[in-house]
Amino acid sequence: EGEVPNYPRNMPNILITGTPGTGKTTTSEMTAEATGLMHINVGDLVKSKSLHEGLDTEYDSYILDEDKLIDEMEETMRPGGKIVDFHSCDIFPERWFDLVVVLRTDNGVLYPRLEARGYNAKKINENMECEIMQVVLEEARESYAEQIVVELSSNSIGEMEENVSRIKAWMDQWVINNGR
């Protein structure tokens, strides 16, 4: 951290984070479609490039190899223009991102989404607690400058569409301010 020069970007990098089920992947796909930015689904990348140390059988999730993941992504992030989709946000270098979006979902809406995914009870409870305790939001506030962290409500399709429009409008303004 701090040793890698932060080259100026022509396009912004956006992190879309939040508890599993809050809508990161759907929102990222729609935003990529609307903006032309490239969506990077970090969970898929971890699986496809084996950037993990095996499966945690209790939670049925991969044990991340953070160093391998950051090395794998570094060159891709450098020129900008990426939407990074992941349920955790404190593992990435702060310098990578121009905007950090934290999606939030009400308990009564999130629970059935997690059930519909076929998560086991332990995983559902862990994720519900994560959302109730605002774990990802606090992580984002601790890891990034206050002015780049935005909390957006993601309970309905309407809210998701609104969020995509807001992110697109933010990006258009970023290009006016920073693009060359």
Ligand code: DAT
């Ligand atoms: P995540 O990537 O955060 O785990 P997802 O994009 O895969 O979440 O969405 C999980 C499920 O919930 C999927 O079936 C789409 C649905 N969903 C997500 N956000 C939504 C929203 N704002 N309104 C309605 N459905 C939503």
